[in-house]
Amino acid sequence: MTVLVLYATIEGHSRKIAERAASRLEEAGQHVVLGDVREPGFAVPGRFDGVLICAPIHIGRYPTSVAQFLIDWKAALAAVPTAFISVSLAIHSDSADERAEAETYPAKLEKKTGFHIAKVHHAAGALKYLEYDFFKRALMRQIARKEGASVDTSRDHEFTDWEALDAFVQEFADDVALAASA
């Protein structure tokens, strides 16, 4: 069985999450092809036994490349188990309203693309203060304050619960194995 793991990323954290998911899928006995959703190349979704997509929220939405990919490939994707990892800061918020808002993003993507996202995991992202330019650092400090995340800009912060991610990926690996044996 071979699983396609695709990611979109702006700051690199969703790629890190996708790499972790790919390692866990390999440990679960799957072959994995890992790539950027903008450059799937030969990675035509219909040739795989399952597809996992990982994408971050930036200013309230996923990168356009993700929506376009789902629109272009929804027929092929509907034929195999698929799963989606939504990366955001809001899902880590102290505010229940902010967390609820983060949980609406996959449904909005579904509405936009017409692709039904069957299995979703919400992963908290990262604040990469050291990598942001002056303006982005100021913006992210403001967002972090609103979310109850750290405003210490002297270092980066990572909020991802790696164990919860591993458990989700294991469930997905089981779905793929089950579908392939049916």
Ligand SMILES: Cc1cc2nc3c(=O)[nH]c(=O)nc-3n(C[C@H](O)[C@H](O)[C@H](O)COP(=O)(O)O)c2cc1C
């Ligand atoms: C410019 C910018 C805007 C962001 N906007 C949001 C947002 O609207 N909601 C949210 O929950 N997280 C937001 N985030 C947090 C990102 O989802 C988080 O940093 C994530 O780890 C970024 O993933 P990436 O490194 O794959 O791009 C934003 C981050 C940046 C840098």
